[in-house]
Structure formats: structure tokens, C-alpha cells
Amino acid sequence: MTATHRPTTLDELHRLRPNPRQQRLRRGLAAGVLGLGLLGTAACNPAAQNPAPAPEEGGTDFASAPTGSLLVSGYNPSDEVAQSRADYAEAQLAEVEISLDTTSFDTQKFAAQAASGDVPDLIRADRNLVATLADQELVQPIDECFAAHQVAPREYFYPATVDDVTYDGAVYGVPEFFQPSALLVNTRVLEQAGVSLEEVSTSDPQAVVELGERLTELDGDNPTRLGFDADIPGSAAMWMTLRGGAVQAPDGRPTLDTPENVETLTWMKELMDAQGGYPSIKSFKDSQDVFGDANPYVADEVAVATWAQWYVNVLSDYADDIELAAVPITDASGQPFAWAGGSAFAIPTAAKNPAAACAWAVEVTSTEAWMAAGEARAATVEEEGSINTGLFTGSPVADQAVREAFVTGSGNEQFDQVIDTYYEVLANPRTRGASAIGEQIGNDLENAVVVTLSGESDPQTALTEAQASSTRAWEQSRAGS
Numbered sequence: 001m002t003a004t005h006r007p008t009t010l011d012e013l014h015r016l017r018p019n020p021r022q023q024r025l026r027r028g029l030a031a032g033v034l035g036l037g038l039l040g041t042a043a044c045n046p047a048a049q050n051p052a053p054a055p056e057e058g059g060t061d062f063a064s065a066p067t068g069s070l071l072v073s074g075y076n077p078s079d080e081v082a083q084s085r086a087d088y089a090e091a092q093l094a095e096v097e098i099s100l101d102t103t104s105f106d107t108q109k110f111a112a113q114a115a116s117g118d119v120p121d122l123i124r125a126d127r128n129l130v131a132t133l134a135d136q137e138l139v140q141p142i143d144e145c146f147a148a149h150q151v152a153p154r155e156y157f158y159p160a161t162v163d164d165v166t167y168d169g170a171v172y173g174v175p176e177f178f179q180p181s182a183l184l185v186n187t188r189v190l191e192q193a194g195v196s197l198e199e200v201s202t203s204d205p206q207a208v209v210e211l212g213e214r215l216t217e218l219d220g221d222n223p224t225r226l227g228f229d230a231d232i233p234g235s236a237a238m239w240m241t242l243r244g245g246a247v248q249a250p251d252g253r254p255t256l257d258t259p260e261n262v263e264t265l266t267w268m269k270e271l272m273d274a275q276g277g278y279p280s281i282k283s284f285k286d287s288q289d290v291f292g293d294a295n296p297y298v299a300d301e302v303a304v305a306t307w308a309q310w311y312v313n314v315l316s317d318y319a320d321d322i323e324l325a326a327v328p329i330t331d332a333s334g335q336p337f338a339w340a341g342g343s344a345f346a347i348p349t350a351a352k353n354p355a356a357a358c359a360w361a362v363e364v365t366s367t368e369a370w371m372a373a374g375e376a377r378a379a380t381v382e383e384e385g386s387i388n389t390g391l392f393t394g395s396p397v398a399d400q401a402v403r404e405a406f407v408t409g410s411g412n413e414q415f416d417q418v419i420d421t422y423y424e425v426l427a428n429p430r431t432r433g434a435s436a437i438g439e440q441i442g443n444d445l446e447n448a449v450v451v452t453l454s455g456e457s458d459p460q461t462a463l464t465e466a467q468a469s470s471t472r473a474w475e476q477s478r479a480g481s
Contacts (some may be wrong), residue, residue, distance in 0.1 A: 060144070060145075060354045060355055060358075061148075061355060062144050062145045062147075062148035062149070062354070062355050062358045062359075063148035063149075064355055065095065066093050066095065066096050066353075066355050066356035066358075066359040066360075067095045067096060067356070068095075068096060068097070068353050068356060069096070069097045069098075069099070069353065069356075070093075070096050070097065070098045070099065070121050070122070070353050070356040070357060070360055071099045071101060071120045071121050071122075072098065072099070072100050072101065072120060072121065072122045072123075072124070072357075072360060073101040073103070073105065073120035073122070073123045073124065074101070074102075074103070074104060074105045074123055074124030074125060074343075075100055075102065075124050075364070076100075076102035077100065077102075078102070080373075080376040080377065080379075080380055081373040081376055081377050081391065082373075083376075084369070084372045084373045084375075084376040085364050085365075085369040085370070085372065085373050086100070086364060087372075088363065088364070088366070088368060088369040088372050089360050089363035089364035089369060092359075092363045093356065093359055093360060093363065096356050096359075096360070098360065101120060105123055105124060105125040105126070105129075107129065107439075110123065110133075110138070110348075111138070114138050114348065114349075114350060117350055119348040119350045119351060120348065120351070121347070121348070121351040121352060121353045121354065121356060121357040122345055122346070122347055122348075122351070122357035122360060122361060123139075123345070123346050123347075123348060124176065124343055124344070124345055125343060125344065125346060126342075126343055126344075127161065127164035127165055127173065127175065127341075127342055127343060127344045127434075128164065128432070128435075128438040128439060128442060129438065129439060130164070130165040130167070130172050130173040130344055130346055130434065131164075131165070131166075131167040131172070131252065131434035131435055131436055131438055132435075132436055132437065132438055132439055133172070133346065134167035134168070134170075134172040134436075135167065135436035135437075135477050135478045135479050136478070137349055137478075138348060138349055139172050139173075139346040139347060139348055139349060140172070140347050140348070140349045140351075140354065141170035141171065141172055142171055142172060142173070142174070142346075142347055142358065143170055143171050145347070145354075145358035145361075145362070146171065148358070149358070149359070149362045151362065153171055153175075156395050156397060157175050157394050157395050158175075158178055158340065158394060158395070158396060158426070158429045159429075160178075160340040160429040160430055160431040161175035161178055161340050161342065161344075161394045161429070161431070162175060163431055163433045163434060164340065164342075164344070164431055164432070164433065164434055165344050165346070165434060166434050167252075167434055167436070167479075168479070172346055173344030173345060173346045174344055174345040174346075174361045174362070174365055175342065175344050175394035176342055176343045176344055176345060176365060176394060177342040177343065177392060177393055177394055178338075178340050178341075178342055178392055178393065178394045178426070178429065179308040179309050179310060179340075179341050179342055179392060180308065180309055180338035180339065180340070180392065180422055180425050180426055180429070181231075181235065181238065181306055181307065181308050181309075181329060181338070181339050182306075182307070182309075182326045182327065182328055182329060182421055182422055182425055183200060183202070183304050183305070183306060183307075183326065183327040183328070183329060184297070184304070184305055184306075184307045184311065184312075184315070184324060184325075184326055184418070185197065185200055185303070185304050185324065185325045185326065185327055186296075186297050186300060186302055186303050186304070186322070186323065186324065187323040187324065187325050187414075188300065188322070188323035189215065189225070189300050189302075189303040190215070190303060191323075193214065193215055193303070195211070195214065195215065195303075197325055197327070199211060200304055200327045201327070201330060201334075202242070202329050202330050202331075203330050203331065203332055203333070203334050204332075205243065205267045208228055208230075208267075208271060209267070209270050209271050209274050210274075211227060211228055211304070212226075212227035212228030212271055212274050212275050212304075213227060213274035213275065214227060215227030215228065215303035215304065216228075216274070216275040216276065216303075218275075218276055221276055221277065221280055222276060222280050222283075222284065223275055223276040223280060223281060223284045224284075224301070225300060225301050225302065225303065226275055226281065226284070226285075226296075226301065226302045226303065226305070227274075227275055227303050227304065228271065228275070228303065228304045228305075229281075229285070229302055229304070229305035229306065230268070230271060230305075230306050231305070231306040231307075232268050232271070232272065232449065232453070233445075233446045233449035233450055233453070235306055235339070236264075236265075236268065236445055236446065236449045237432055237442070237445060238329075238339040238430075239264055239267075239268065240260065240261045240264045240265075241339075241430055241432070242329065242331055242337055243260060243263065243264045243267070243331075243332075244260045244332075245258055245260030245261040245263075245264055246258070246260075246261075246432075247261070247432060247441055247442075247445055248432060248433060248435045248438075248441055250433060251479070252433070252434060252435030252436050252437070252438070252474075252479055253435075253471075253474050253479075253480060254435075254437070254441050254444070254466075254467055254470035254471055254474055255467075256441065256444065256445060256448065256463050256466045256467040256470060257460070257463040257464045257466070257467040261463055262459045262460050262463055265448070265449060265452055265459040265462070265463060266459045268449065268452070268453065269452055269453055269459065272453050277453075278450075278453035278454055279454060284301075288301060290314075291314055293318075295314070295315070295318065297315055297318065297322040297324060298318050298321045298322055304327075306329070308341065309389070309390075309392050309422045312326075312389045312415075312418055312419065312422065313389050316386060316387040316389055316415060317386075319387060319412050319414075319415055323414065324414050324415065324418055325414060325417060325418065326417065326418040326421035326422065327421070328421060328424065328425045329425070335428060336424065336425045336427065336428050337425070337428055337430055338425040338426055338427075338428055338429045338430065339429075339430055339431070340429045340430065340431040342394065345357075345361040345364075345365070347361075365394075367395075367397065367398050367401060370391070370393060370398045370401070370402060371401060371402065371405065373391060373402075374391055374402040374405060374406040375405075375406065377391060377406065378406040387410045387412060387415050388406060388407050388408070388410065389407075389415070389418075389419050390402070390403060390407045390419055390422070390423065391406075392422070392426075396426065399423070399426060403423060407419065435479075436474070436477040436478065436479035436480065437470060437473040437474050437477055437480075440469070440470055440473040441470050444466035444467075444469045444470045445466060447462075447466060448462035448463050448465065448466035449462075
């Protein structure tokens with residue numbers, strides 16, 4: 001498993017992580033990868049100020065007391081953090097019979113369900129899919145759901161996460177979490193190479209290439225240590241945005257072949273070539289024991305790498321075996337930059353019980369539920385004598401509340417610095433935004449990056465072809481027609 005592949009289910013993590021030492025990974029990654037975003041209710045949300053409006057004639061009365069049966073798809077309460085949230089929501093919806101389908105969201109399965117008229121009442125999917133589902137009229141806008149529960153989403157959530165689920169001026173999803181990325185630095189390797197931590201910066205693209213080449217170790221053409229793992233192609237959209245480009249316009253149309261993106265892809269190729277080339281790097285990363293006793297930071301197989309916050313939970317098992325620091329990803333001006341990724345809850349258009357779906361989504365992501373999760377995590381940390389690395393939500397209000405209540409000094413200065421860094425970068429969240437063809441743009445971008453890095457195409461040609469493919473998809477969408 002490579003840094004590019006970020007697990008999306010705990011079942012997947014367990015298959016990849018048989019090492020008994022890492023039983024806490026289940027709890028650690030659930031905090032981030034399963035997502036623990038919060039949607040505050042009137043009692044605790046400073047944005048909850050307006051009274052609930054009356055429903056439109058023939059519309060859903062989201063403000064009424066929820067009753068009946070509720071089927072939620074894609075939420076897996078398989079650790080104490082997720083379970084505590086589910087328990088809280090169930091307690092608030094005493095008149096609702098709740099069933100959880102814990103399998104991951106599948107677009108083809110959902111399309112078939114929608115065609116038959118037999119859909120779940122609530123789905124949990126990647127935020128990049130929500131606008132596509134909205135464009136196909138498979139999920140419904142939930143602005144009235146927010147209003148009924150007195151939540152102003154752009155005041156309570158990080159605006160970047162709301163942008164991800166906004167289509168044609170309406171919000172279609174409840175952002176569930178925000179996993180920021182930063183650079184995790186193996187300071188032991190830096191010291192051996194005579195490189196200071198101050199030299200680790202993304203502000204100057206050419207300096208990154210030089211640093212990567214300086215810190216990489218090769219056996220012939222094959223790397224035995226990567227100097228700068230930029231998580232490419234996985235984080236290609238992030239690097240393009242960081243360098244002043246964008247993979248899509250504000251309205252969602254593709255913008256893959258802009259000069260800025262071509263320049264950034266050219267830089268990606270230079271960075272990979274300086275460290276042995278993409279094929280050799282991919283083979284080396286595929287062989288790494290990412291979750292095990294010989295992970296890249298224990299085995300000194302990496303000097304600097306781009307990682308989302310969830311990986312800090314993995315490394316906390318090895319605090320005594322590694323030398324670690326975190327450095328923010330910064331733009332050309334030195335401004336810290338946090339890339340927003342994650343999932344969201346959405347209500348299918350054909351849901352049989354949308355009112356209960358709305359209420360459950362609000363409760364399971366409320367500040368009270370989040371604080372219950374923080375308390376459960378703190379109890380586990382105390383019992384195991386481990387490090388509380390925090391729970392990163394979709395809301396700055398919830399993040400601050402949980403951090404103040406439960407994330408205290410660990411006694412390990414290195415990990416405290418890492419944890420603080422991930423919280424600090426949240427001040428400047430950025431995102432791709434929403435697009436009716438978000439998944440298609442992502443696939444076309446990845447294909448363009450791979451053929452360029454493999455030497456099968458040049459950056460301009462690869463991105464031009466990617467743009468043509470995404471444009472065809474855009475023209476076939478409701479938004480682009």
C-alpha cells in the first residue's frame with residue numbers, strides 16, 4: 001500500500017494491517033478516515049440562530065419529530081469513536097428504528113437502487129461524488145434540513161468543505177470530516193544528511209526537487225530511500241492548486257490543460273526523475289510496510305512525505321522508534337495551505353424517510369456527538385497509555401472544542417509538535433470545489449499524470465487529452481448542457 005492510496009474503510013485497514021501491535025489503528029484512523037465532522041444543533045452551534053421555516057407545500061417537514069424506520073448506508077460504527085456517535089444519534093431519535101448498512105458507497109449499486117426506487121434513506125459518500133449525484137437528480141438539496149435544525153452551514157463548517165457539496169447554489173451534503181495534509185519529516189534522516197528542518201519547504205518548487213534529490217538514496221536506478229514523497233499522482237490536484245492552477249472552474253467545468261497545470265505537471269516529472277523515476281518509485285512504495293513495524297519512518301525509507309493527518313495515528317504506535325516533525329505545506333508566499341478531503345452524508349431523492357435522515361445526519365455529526373466521541377477516545381488513550389492525536393472534523397467550532405477538552409500534551413515533544421502543526425494548518429483550508437463530473441475529472445487527471453511520469457506522453461499533450469475527455473463528460477452533464 002502506498003501513500004497515494006488512502007483507506008476508506010476500516011475493513012480495508014484490517015486486511016492491510018495484520019500486525020497485533022497496531023490494534024489501535026482501527027480507532028486512530030476512524031477519527032479521520034471514517035470522518036468525524038460535526039454539525040452543531042441550536043444548543044451548541046453559534047450559527048444556529050434562525051427559526052425553522054415552514055415546509056413548502058408538498059415538501060418534507062424536516063422540523064417535525066422523526067419517526068418510522070431509517071436505513072443509513074455507508075456508516076460503519078466499528079470503533080469507539082464511530083460507535084459513540086451512532087449511540088448518541090440513536091438516543092436522540094427514540095421513535096426511529098435505525099438500520100445501518102456498513103458497506104462502502106458504490107455508485108453503480110446506488111444507480112441501480114435509484115432506478116428500482118429502492119434506495120437507502122441516507123448515504124455516506126466521498127464529497128467529490130455529491131455534486132455528480134445532484135446533477136443526476138439522485139440526491140436532494142438539504143438547505144431546508146439545515147434550516148429546520150437551525151444550522152448555518154457556511155458559518156459552522158469550514159467553507160471549503162461546504163463548497164465540495166454545493167451544486168447550482170444549493171447544498172446537497174453534510175460534510176463529515178476534514179483531513180488536512182502536511183509534510184511528515186524524518187528528522188533522523190535529515191540529521192544524517194546534514195539538512196536542517198528549516199530547509200524543508202514547498203514554497204520554492206525547484207528547491208523541492210533539489211531537496212528530494214539530495215535526500216534520496218539509490219541502488220542503481222532503484223530508490224532505497226525517498227527524499228521527498230509528494231504523494232503523486234494522489235495529490236496532483238492539490239499541487240496544481242498550490243501552484244496557482246486549478247483542475248476545475250468555480251462552476252465545475254474542467255480546466256485541466258491550463259499553463260499553470262502544465263507547469264506543475266512538468267515539475268512533478270522532474271521531482272520523480274530526480275529520485276529514480278516514477279516506475280521505480282511506485283515499485284518501491286508498493287513494497288513498503290506502511291502500517292507495520294518496518295514502516296518508512298522506522299526503516300528510514302523516507303525523509304519527507306506528504307500525509308493526511310490520519311497517518312499520525314499509525315506512527316504514534318512507534319513513537320519510541322522514530323524521529324518525527326511536521327512542516328506545513330505552503331504556497332509561494334509561505335502561506336500554510338490545508339487541502340480539504342473527506343466524505344459527506346446525502347439524502348437520496350427517492351428516500352422514504354428524508355426527515356429522519358436529516359435528523360440522524362444532524363445528530364450523528366453534532367457537537368454533542370463529537371464531544372462524546374472525544375471522551376470515548378480519551379478513555380481509550382488513557383487505558384492504553386497511547387498518544388491522543390486529535391479528532392479532525394468538518395467544523396472549526398467542533399475542532400476547537402474537542403482539542404481544548406481532550407487533546408493535551410502527550411509528554412512527547414515531537415508528537416506534540418506534529419499534532420499542533422496539523423491543527424494550525426486548518427486556518428487556511430482549500431478544496432477542488434464541486435463539479436457535476438468531479439469523479440471524471442479526477443480520473444482523467446490521474447491518467448494524465450501517470451502517462452507523463454511514465455514517459456509515455458509529455459505534460460501538455462497528456463493534459464490536453466485529459467481536458468478533451470472531461471469536456472465531453474461535462475457537455476453530457478445537466479450542468480454543462
